Amino acid sequence: MTHPDAETALACLRLARTDGIGPVSYRKLIRTHGSVEAALAMLERGATRISRTIGPLCPRDDALRELERLHAMGGTLLTHGQPGYPALLAALPDAPPVLSVLGDATLLCARMVGIVGGRNASSGGLRMAESLAALLAAHGVHTVSGLARGIDGAAHRGAMTAGRTVAAIAGGLDCPYPPEHAALQAEIARTGAVVTEAALGTVPQARHFPRRNRLIAGLGLGCVVVEAALRSGSLITARMALDYGRTLFAVPGSPLDPRCRGSNDLLRQGAVVTETERDILRELPETIEENDLFGAPPRPVRHNAAPSGGQALAPLRPDPAPPPPAQGDLHEMVEGFLSFTPSPVDDLVRRCQFSTAAVLTVLSEMEIAGTIEFLAGDLVVRRPPPA
């Protein structure tokens, strides 16, 4: 490892693999100290305030071993700020510090949309996802999805024959999930790309999924939701995409099918009605550079958005619809339950009586905001406020 870029990559990896350093604090560290090497040196000397709130630094040998194993698999490490790192992700306030990629890492920089949806999808939903992905691919637009059962798998399959799909996963590249998609993951690695923020050997757990969702939301110029139930994980990805300023698309479905309630609700909130690939192509910028996401200040995460699709042809309706079930309340609830003593995430979920996904999203936002950190062993802890 004598090449200077390799040394930088190693330094990035050591920071990124240190417990308690999230994407936002990673970025802060580098900004404060000027370079990743300088930040690392300061942390090694314990000479920065953050060093009191983080776990022990990831040893150089551990990082080196991960990098060597990754290369041995034929994988690539992309680090934020280095060439090859996708521009759309780099623009995020919480851009992942490092990405591990199997397959063609340049695909991450392609014109791409996320396609997400429920696991127990209807046959119609599966057909929609597969055909949308295939027709987008025919127009040169790639599909990123989360390798889950149902809509995700169908979307990957639709785009894969054209070699235009990227699977974003929650665990390590060597830990395919769900197990029955191991072959699909291998096929995507061969024809497209598989990407994760997680270290090799990471068995995916619930808390890893918000990061996978962020990859889908962040890599795409837009996010297409096909069949999502209320409170489903796809809606979290959709909200992230909106927060990143990406265009949100939703496929309409019968109100009689609960699998469509969440996606229909996105239409209510103003998502683009999507029946064919043309509805998507029409809204996408011609090139990634053309979109206005770069340099835009991060948009605040909004809770309790008033859902009300404006009537284009009718006068504006005077009364906005009442807000959906308060996610803001959950935020407060989570805040209330958290303390400076590490507590298990599961415990928090149980106490909040909300879905795991909802609680994890709130936690993920708090991590991004720098108010909490995840610790090993599924623990979460409040970080001391800046003095």
Next chain:
Amino acid sequence: MTHPDAETALACLRLARTDGIGPVSYRKLIRTHGSVEAALAMLERGATRISRTIGPLCPRDDALRELERLHAMGGTLLTHGQPGYPALLAALPDAPPVLSVLGDATLLCARMVGIVGGRNASSGGLRMAESLAALLAAHGVHTVSGLARGIDGAAHRGAMTAGRTVAAIAGGLDCPYPPEHAALQAEIARTGAVVTEAALGTVPQARHFPRRNRLIAGLGLGCVVVEAALRSGSLITARMALDYGRTLFAVPGSPLDPRCRGSNDLLRQGAVVTETERDILRELPETIEENDLFGAPPRPVRHNAAPSGGQALAPLRPDPAPPPPAQGDLHEMVEGFLSFTPSPVDDLVRRCQFSTAAVLTVLSEMEIAGTIEFLAGDLVVRRPPPA
């Protein structure tokens, strides 16, 4: 017929039943001459310019016979400007001069929404229509529809048990259409109301349907579209409702079902996403008086509306979507084919190569604008421009 109100009603009926006097010219005549009796007197003397462009005046005896037959059936005649005429219809620039009603005519003044949709509806669509109407009825909101097969029938049935449905029909009250809905019409007349603009004995023809659609659009505070294919008649009703400033609702459906393409397209244009009766109730004014339709200037009929539901949570997308297939072109085409010599409507439809419904809508708008008149025998003629 000595009662003065009855004489006025008779005069209204004579004007309304005269070939070449549409709703707009009817209104102009009364405004110009101060009262319906004065207008009638002028026309009888041939002393007004319009008398050159209209057919022979409807004889008093004919009108009297219609009125007597209507009363014998237990029906009611409502005339524009007289008590009992529904306020929401009266507010229209092209308010029907007379309405014939079987059943409880006061229902026409109730808080009401139109529910319309395709004739060859899916079982899911039928269930939606029936249950929306029933649940709206449970909240005191009436349903008006067009007594057609499919969605219309289901909507009537849903609201009928609560006695809260109004059937707007194209032909005379004594000419139920479709024939298999004769029993349904009788049942609605018994428990609700049946209304038409047409004279007794009028066998409904294609050209009568725009007027029936106008009744549905005009009587409702909003219009709900459940399953409408592209270019279907329900979309004409929906556009009329928008033109009248009413709120448009559409039930989402799978893009794989062509029966939902038109209703999904309405969502694209900004219709309220409708999954349950709550989506409708939330948008309706508490009372008819509360809505802001009275006194508002008539909104221009818009063609080529740019369909683009705004993204409530995302930045506005810069490029509006391209316009739908040009209806404006059809308008020009019809204009081009029309002449001062009466020509058959069928001929016009054939020459335009558009659907009958589309051509009839354009004609209906031109009639409303006063540029054409329908003549007996399915003929249409251009009217001379004002000198």
